[in-house]
Amino acid sequence: MGYPNQPHQRETTVLSRYFGDTEARTLAGWKKRGGYKALEKALGMAPADIVNVVKESGLRGRGGAGFPTGIKWSFMKPGDGKPHYLCCNADESEPGTFKDRELMRWTPHALVEGCAIGAYAIGAETAYVYIRGEFTEPLYWMDQAVKEAYAAGILGKNAMGTGKRIDVHVHKGAGAYICGEETALMESLEGRRGNPRIKPPFPAVSGVFGMPTTINNVETLIAAAPILMNGADWYKKMSLSNPKSTGTKLFSVCGNIQRPGTYEVVMGFPFKEFLYDLCGGPPHGRKFKAVIPGGASVPIQTLEEAEATLMDYEGFVAQGSMLGSGGVIVIDDAQSMVSVIARLARFFAHESCGQCTQCREGTAWTTKIMERIRDGEGTIEDMDTLLDIGEQMTGKTICVLSDSCAVPVVSGIKKFRGEFEALIQGRRFHPVIAAVA
């Protein structure tokens, strides 16, 4: 709901309705707002029926990959005699993304409820919520919510009096972007270094503690409750463009923009209207230059591409990027694209786990070369070298951190080559800051 700004009338607030409402954080307040009715309903259904409703709704993973949630849940085979686990990925660290932080610090019970529904649907008795260590406020509220839910008998060995066991545990990360990668998250949860695992086996076969596991993003799990309450058709209808992208999506907006914040719109919303009307357009006297629409790992869009985009999984791809995590980074004409990309490369170099050579060496060399171009010491050949390294870093490693580093560099060189050349040829970048009020 545009938090921390006023909600905009063009938003559709399903998940973000109670952002800023301190009463919604407590169990009593959450129940007053209809909380835990969906869990009650879910526990009265057969797990397979829940999976079918979610499948039918078209809900897709909100963490970045967009995999259909119901199908993911259906990979968990009931009656295999093994303990199943649900992991909630709350290790939100993709630069530009901060929607899960808002969800957890304003509506922690929504996530407890979502985890309980998800766990029950996949035949798990235990759900772990892996929250990054830096999120002290979400950690505090999630701890409180879990405690309250246990005390009220919502969680535990007799969840809501149904005789079914559902445990939800909050697990605190310790500072590693890579632990947001699902297999690294599981390694970390097991008490290891967060090195991603080779797939297959996929988590549904051998996940955390070697058992069948489903990993879902915070927003995905929270969306399950309103879907169960209102039905798959209700959710499916919330789409302005195509039937492959349904429901509402949270977009966290940051960078050079009038009203940064977390907005919720239906899939297919026009990006141009979103950027200029909902978010208020560029800072005074400036112009937008580029947008990274789905967190740092997706290709950079030119302003023309962004303005032509419909905001859904397919819409962003059609305009040269990806929906990703919904972390919208807006860059104005006062910024040097080379500086922005060099800093992103440094981020990936810092966060590489170092297992794969292409990533460990590639992210480091990309950063060195980007920074020397930024500092006016680059050569024209450096751009070809970067593109070559980028190719070597793509599709050749255990996880996609390597690819993610190459993406902004390669798309940046392709779309903003002039800025690279200007710096290399000794024409320093002159930001347009004269008109700032």
Add this chain to the structure above:
Amino acid sequence: MTPDLVGGLESPDYASHDRAAHEPYAPVFTGDVKRELDELLTRYPTKMAALLPALWIVQRERRWVSEEGMVEVADLLELTPAYVKGVVTFYTMYHQHPVGKYFIQVCTTSPCGICGADDVVKALLRHTNAGELGLTSPDGRFTVIEVECLGACGFATPVMVNEEFIESVTPEKVPDLLARLA
């Protein structure tokens, strides 16, 4: 000024802190703290899974994770000290050396970077007398580091002071922020 994280990190001189910390080691996990760990162990099917939470407890109690702390955790969880150290060194939030009373982390990743995070870092280094990233001010109160994305990009620039998360910090707000800590 900025440590070159890519081309090999130049370690600041921690020796003086290490000397100060070399007192006889008293175990962390006794009484209520031990009971806290016992409760944590019930949440996981393996003892190893309690490693990150156990290290967090050590850091909460001692403000950093010493070699002795790692050995204590290793014994309790039936791991080797070398294994525990391997895990500690993977994660950025465990302090392997004592830090200032106020450990200040500033996000400077691109979304905050384009909103002026570098100026916030400069202001913090100047006003705390820490002088250099990763070092502690002469009075032992402040350590300032740059950190990668804190996940609050819409509230640029976020700054963490120990466990407190402060949003929308600007260079102008730095003196007040520090005065409040005094």
